[in-house]
Amino acid sequence: xxxxxxxxxxxxxxxxxxxxQKALEILxxxxxxxxxxxxxxxxxxxAYIGMPFxxxxxxxxxxxxxxxxxxxxxxxxxxxxxANTFIAGVMGITDCGASPVFAEPDEYFGLDPRGLEGLxxxxxxxxxxxxxxxxxxxMEEILRFCKGHGLLLVEDCAQAHGAAWRGQxxxxxxxxxxxxxxxxxxLGGFGDGGAxxxxxxxxxxxxxxxRSYGSEKKYYNCMIGANSRLDELQAGLLSVRLRHLDExxxxxxxxxxxxxxxxxxxxxTLPAPRPETYNVWHQYVLRCPARDALQAFxxxxxxxxxxxxxxxxxxxxxxRYLGMKPGSLPAAERLSDTVLSLPMYNGMTEAEQACVIDAxxxxxx
Ligand SMILES: *Cc1c(COP(=O)(O)O)cnc(C)c1O
Numbered sequence: 001x002x003x004x005x006x007x008x009x010x011x012x013x014x015x016x017x018x019x020x021q022k023a024l025e026i027l028x029x030x031x032x033x034x035x036x037x038x039x040x041x042x043x044x045x046x047a048y049i050g051m052p053f054x055x056x057x058x059x060x061x062x063x064x065x066x067x068x069x070x071x072x073x074x075x076x077x078x079x080x081x082x083a084n085t086f087i088a089g090v091m092g093i094t095d096c097g098a099s100p101v102f103a104e105p106d107e108y109f110g111l112d113p114r115g116l117e118g119l120x121x122x123x124x125x126x127x128x129x130x131x132x133x134x135x136x137x138x139m140e141e142i143l144r145f146c147k148g149h150g151l152l153l154v155e156d157c158a159q160a161h162g163a164a165w166r167g168q169x170x171x172x173x174x175x176x177x178x179x180x181x182x183x184x185x186x187l188g189g190f191g192d193g194g195a196x197x198x199x200x201x202x203x204x205x206x207x208x209x210x211r212s213y214g215s216e217k218k219y220y221n222c223m224i225g226a227n228s229r230l231d232e233l234q235a236g237l238l239s240v241r242l243r244h245l246d247e248x249x250x251x252x253x254x255x256x257x258x259x260x261x262x263x264x265x266x267x268x269t270l271p272a273p274r275p276e277t278y279n280v281w282h283q284y285v286l287r288c289p290a291r292d293a294l295q296a297f298x299x300x301x302x303x304x305x306x307x308x309x310x311x312x313x314x315x316x317x318x319x320r321y322l323g324m325k326p327g328s329l330p331a332a333e334r335l336s337d338t339v340l341s342l343p344m345y346n347g348m349t350e351a352e353q354a355c356v357i358d359a360x361x362x363x364x365x
Contacts, residue, residue: 002302003343003352008183010347011241011248012190018240019190026236033229034212037236042195044242045179048162050172051197053204056230057211060158060180063194064092066228067176068126070206071152073098077125079154082111083312083332085130089156090313092178093128100322102314104331108273109133109285112331113141126152131160131170133308133341134186134252134282135273139165139173146174154178158194159282161187162249166276171197181230181238184345186252186280187245193234248346252281255348259284262357267294267365283308283341290365291338301359306341 012019026037038056046054057063073079075097081089083102093100101119106112109132116127127146131137146153153174157163160170161179171177181193198204206223209216214225230238241248256279260270269287273279285308288294295305312332314324326333343356 001352001355003304003355004345005304005306005341005343006184007345007347008188010345011188014248014347015240015244019237022236022240023233026233029232032232035232037232037239038230041230041235041239041242044239045195046197048242048245049169049177049197051177051199053198053201055196055198055204055207055211056235057194057196057207058228058230059192060156060178060182060185060194061088061091062211062226062228063178063180063196064089064154064156065095066207066210066226067154067178067196068092068098069096070203070210071126071154071176073125076123078121078123079126079128080116080119080124081128082130082132083314083329084109084309084335085128085132085156085313086158086309087313087316087318088158088180089128089130090319092156094319098125099123100313100319102324102329102332104329105132105335108137109135109271109335110137111142113145116142116145120149124149124151126154128154128156129174130156130158131163133271133285134159134163134280135271136160136163136165136170136277136279138274138277139168143173152176158182158185160280161185162245162278163280164278167278175199176203181234186249186282187238187241189234189238189241191234193230193238195230249280251346252344253279255344255353256281256284258350258353259342259357262354263360265361265363267363268360281344284344285339285341287335287338288340289338291340293365294363295340297363298356298359301355301362303343303356303359305343307336307339308341310336312336
């Protein structure tokens with residue numbers, strides 16, 4: 001049996017008729033950009049997460065870029081971000097000219113609040129928290145730190161649609177929350193898409209203007225903007241999937257529990273989330289000192305896995321200009337060398353999962 005790291009066709013098949021009906025309706029409507037499907041999705045998604053406003057944009061990266069820009073950050077400003085995040089978060093910071101300040105992750109793959117004070121400077125303006133792999137970051141200490149120092153808080157929720165801490169959803173804690181609807185995400189579309197959730201109506205208005213050439217009114221441009229919109233087809237299909245998001249996340253929790261119950265190999269360290277968090281398992285990431293050998297072993301048995309991420313942003317070629325050396329963020333770098341993401345997708349069968357578990361349990365060095 002061949003098992004892929006992700007299968008987006010399975011999630012489509014789960015609610016095929018509903019997607020097809022919605023797509024046909026939109027195709028026949030003659031309205032494809034900035035119409036009522038987007039308005040309906042924005043309203044439903046903001047209500048689902050528990051934030052006042054949603055602005056649909058073209059991708060998760062654009063959500064991040066637009067957020068830092070519209071929050072008014074620029075050259076000379078610093079944003080604290082965890083060093084093991086997906087590089088899009090860092091690009092969101094640097095796009096407006098601001099500088100990333102990397103924090104080490106804790107043993108749960110999240111931003112370690114114990115390191116925050118030491119990273120504070122007179123230029124610090126914001127903290128970016130990523131709920132990586134769908135594992136919810138506890139927010140108490142981070143909120144206290146941001147409030148205490150007058151910092152903006154932005155959440156990267158691209159892997160955490162529906163995750164929660166003590167019942168409050170990821171994306172509802174800060175000044176802005178950025179989401180991606182890339183097809184493999186928990187709330188995945190059928191192409192690229194993203195959104196920002198915000199608390200402040202004026203910030204929402206600036207973002208709405210920016211995403212459409214900087215115009216709130218057609219052809220009256222108040223700023224130099226972008227073309228970054230969530231189109232009607234994506235918005236309509238995402239509204240369909242949003243209705244099923246809780247059940248899709250429940251299924252991922254069942255899959256995660258089955259991995260946790262079935263994997264018995266002392267060479268592997270399984271993810272162990274905190275009890276006060278609801279996690280949505282965008283990825284199921286284990287750690288293994290012999291990670292590369294493990295990945296090759298699984299591959300030979302037909303089990304495809306991924307590494308999120310093999311090179312931390314501070315060591316990537318893109319950020320060479322920051323001048324950071326290997327060894328400067330040992331915890332994040334150790335994760336890059338040891339993490340492995342198992343196959344995880346809605347519609348994964350028990351037989352497929354058993355095959356992955358058997359292969360993992362057969363691994364030795
Ligand atoms: C996917 C992802 C993004 C970027 O989203 P795109 O829609 O692919 O641009 C940003 N941050 C994280 C954590 C992601 O997983």
